[in-house]
Amino acid sequence: MPELPEVEYGRQVLHGAAVGRRIVQADVADDPIVLDGISAHVVRQTLLGAQAVQTDRHGKHLWLVLADRPAVLFHFGMTGAFRTLGDEPLQLETSGRRTDRSWPPRFTKLRLVFDDGGEIAFVNSRRLGRVRLRDDPRAEPPICTLGYDPLRTLPSAEGFTSRIGRRRTALKVLLLDQTFAAGVGNWIADEVLYQARLDPHRTVDTLDAAQRDRLRLSVRHVVKTAVRHNADKDRFPASWLFHHRWGKVEGARTAAGQAIEFVTLGGRTTAWVPALQR
DNA sequence: CTCAGTGTTCAGTG
């Protein structure tokens, strides 16, 4: 689930449930992996009684700002999501088709109850997600180490080129590098390259100015479009590679009938259309 | 039973 658009949607869910309310109950799972070494007790003490004043996001990290306390950062890993009490479970675990109506849901790592009676749960089945506390999230790791957020920022052509620097890595690897652009994950990287008509194997130093600019604008376009549709895959444009790239299906084709090829790049499955991408 | 997986990190190499 969780690349920038899904995380942005998660932020909006958290915002709607939390901001302007006081936390009257906080259940924190005793999970040292997801809590990144902090004790559940410390997290609970931070949250309990706190007034939620704002939410924010950078790349795949989002956080809840509390009055007079550290902010609570969330990273979804491969399987994180927020659920709210009474909502349909829209954001289920990776491919869990089974509708989980229990409350709190399975794999809840953090459950917050607010003074208006609303509740939100952070669920994370594979434990690659993280919950962290930070006084000044943007100034501290991990967020201060990240590159630009494509939803907030469109670098100029010159800025984009200087961010690439003297690297010679494959385009796919560049896009997955969170210190380059924060929030781009595996499917977005493939979609961006598909729409920019660039071969994912190409190294960044081989691009001319026009190709670099196609890349720059494609990153923004894919991210903005996915966010505009609330990360709801069914509403992504029918022309997108996205709809045809899953499962490494032998003989997979785009809507236009062009063959999709699957290779491994940067350690990830990469889907691309050789007939189109150069 | 095996394996892939929408992510990140760290050890090792050149």
Added chain:
DNA sequence: TCACTGAACACTGA
């Protein structure tokens, strides 16, 4: 130091 690679992490579901 930098850039890059690949394994490891942890767990579910196909």
